[in-house]
Amino acid sequence: MRPKDFISISDFDRDFLDDLITTAAKYKSGKFDNKPLKNKDIALLFFNPSLRTRISFELAIKQLGGSPSTIGVGGQTWNLEWRSGIPMDSDRAEHVIDAVRVLERYYQALCIRAFPELQDIKVDASEPILSAFAKHSKNPIINMESCISHPCQALADIMTVREVAGKTNKVKVALFWTYHPRRLPLAVTLSFLSAAVKFGCDLTVCAPEEYFIPSEICSETKKVKFVSNPSDLDKDTQIIYAKSWSSPKLYSQADQDLSGRQRYKDRIVNSNLLKIAQQAKIMHCMPFRRNVEITDEVADSDSNLMYQQAENRLYVQKAVLNKFVS
Amino acid sequence: MRPKDFISISDFDRDFLDDLITTAAKYKSGKFDNKPLKNKDIALLFFNPSLRTRISFELAIKQLGGSPSTIGVGGQTWNLEWRSGIPMDSDRAEHVIDAVRVLERYYQALCIRAFPELQDIKVDASEPILSAFAKHSKNPIINMESCISHPCQALADIMTVREVAGKTNKVKVALFWTYHPRRLPLAVTLSFLSAAVKFGCDLTVCAPEEYFIPSEICSETKKVKFVSNPSDLDKDTQIIYAKSWSSPKLYSQADQDLSGRQRYKDRIVNSNLLKIAQQAKIMHCMPFRRNVEITDEVADSDSNLMYQQAENRLYVQKAVLNKFVS
């Protein structure tokens, strides 16, 4: 029995996720070429911009025989309200409840992207938009990145680790906070962290202390080592996952997060960092800012795995759609 | 002989429209599964946002074997001018005449959405954009909601009435004006009113007097009863069609319409209204504002037919495309 929705890594055990990655690898190898979405229509609902996620979902759906409809909320369509019980007198002309009840009569599944507001960590952790869709839809809801969760990315990431290291158990991975001029969501960070722990990686988070992940928002952090200085990275680190994220500690204080991080502009993946961990390969979920998060030199070297991660998104999404929609 | 275009309910007699609804019902039942749009390309041109209309047209076209192209005017493409004979020195870079002459070489039909300006009722009633397209296009023009007309919605509405009441003749329907924070077009109101009268419904319009529909803009109003108080609704009303619209009387006085309606905030479909008409089912074209137009309680009850209406859009559009394009 599988759950109706694919929303968060933490909803599934390792075997279930492993099975998805194995299916993804079969799609990648060309050994598996089924059409489970034949005569099926799938809606892709974007509350926020996307490149990789959108095109990899569109192609995955088409290549599985289905037909995708990409819908930009608030652009060519109405803004959607998701709060319950309030009088709808804002600029949001339609409620998620009602959009769902219409969309589920037209489509066999809904894939949703809805970023956090980054104001109140409890609100964001409750996944207000995704959970409204999941609650009201009889059909599967697939997460294309929500407030605190990006499960398709995490599966593509673990698939990449497995391709590169031949396994995931005991692989030494550092999740490395980089400077970034904007406050980014925690979704990729938390989903990768959860998945890496589930898959037995030996995970270190390297970040300034105010960017450490508290166990209240991610229980797997108990199995993670935290270090605050790049120089504390193990020299036999196999993979450095570069990523910026908002400070959980300063979540409601955007200005302090942004001014405080100015002193961390040296948190960049460059050749100096690779002197500490000389064998490390570099991962990133993309998009990334050259010479801010990662230098040109490192990004253009053979140690960069991010294009492989991006390609794996296509196969992972096929595996997820095959499992949850067919 | 059918006309070239499908623009307004008032262009067709009951038999013609009845035939379209019968075809729609066949599509819905699955008894009819033809591919009249095979190798046909259809353009969907949106001057304004859309959810239901866009996705139901896209799916209808695909399921009939054709290929839809959704084009957002002024977004990813140029703004279009529709006034004749003027020097084009505004921000509208292309004329409808010329867009049509190109589009008709690529596509077998054009579906258009173009809302009114809500400034001059005579201008809006002349359908400046739709009639420019219809005049210059050799191919069929299908109305996806224009200034004063939304014929596909009206057909889906009548189809829903027939499904629920088993007939349309003598069915007691109230078109109920609700409060809304914005001035909405008259298109759904007028098309439903025309269609309900044509199909023999016993129609009452319940609205504050300045929202009554004058016969100059809709001749079928002569067969309609107007009441100004919700308490005047017949207690055996079978269907309450909730809808807000701009005041025809204050059409050029937006501020007075908006300030004047503040005293009508109690015009909402709630359990009190359903004490007057206890058996009434609720219709709405969607999107609707919860707890402004209709309460959660009523919207989430079994008396709400709006999702059925929205689903019927798909079948009605198949019937229209099958008739006008194939």
Added chain:
Amino acid sequence: MRPKDFISISDFDRDFLDDLITTAAKYKSGKFDNKPLKNKDIALLFFNPSLRTRISFELAIKQLGGSPSTIGVGGQTWNLEWRSGIPMDSDRAEHVIDAVRVLERYYQALCIRAFPELQDIKVDASEPILSAFAKHSKNPIINMESCISHPCQALADIMTVREVAGKTNKVKVALFWTYHPRRLPLAVTLSFLSAAVKFGCDLTVCAPEEYFIPSEICSETKKVKFVSNPSDLDKDTQIIYAKSWSSPKLYSQADQDLSGRQRYKDRIVNSNLLKIAQQAKIMHCMPFRRNVEITDEVADSDSNLMYQQAENRLYVQKAVLNKFVS
């Protein structure tokens, strides 16, 4: 051996281009109906708006058996950076290098539209965006209009000349600068000029002197006659190609270009101009401004070839895709 990319008319000799037009004519006649793009996915990347180019590319790809993905850069997706070696701290969240490396794993070809900044003619002439894509992509890059080049338009234009005149050699063509309230790119102008010279047309450019095309930005101008007054047009001119463009001389002085051109508001294709060249047919790449660039009278007459040009875009793009992608 063909080059990898289709970026500029000046990269190809007449035989190569002639062959493309001949293939386009076969597609138009219906004699040729292959599916070279079967199971192929093609991305259409738009940095700027489009109508004809977008829909003709989409339809061409579909009709050749492929599947197009239309992506509006900076709208539903991230803004892209194309400058090399800089720290990416602007609002451009992703670099072209990285977008290409992802897109080439999903798509078999990229078609790009990227207009000029119209500030520095040397920057624009270096085609910063297109050349970044071409440099980094292993797959074909097709130009859908760049800073100074619009090769698909030029091929459709030459195809139209050939259809109308039965040949291209010695056909008397005037490229006629019209007044326009905005500064337009030089892409159509330069590509048509290059193509017309290559195909042996007897080409005259008629424009105020500050709008003459210097040989530094287009070497074919040496074979072109320049006249500054409409009255200097040959009376046996067979084709007047109406087009506005920015002043190359005032390229970095936008205000002076715009104020200076106010005295040229009479540069419009009207019946007076057609008294000078009585047999001339009118071409334009569209969109055009009625009664600013061309009068209604001329646009609505039989001498107007622009809809034929627009239709030919479909066949030319099929020929280009068939050659470069299959």
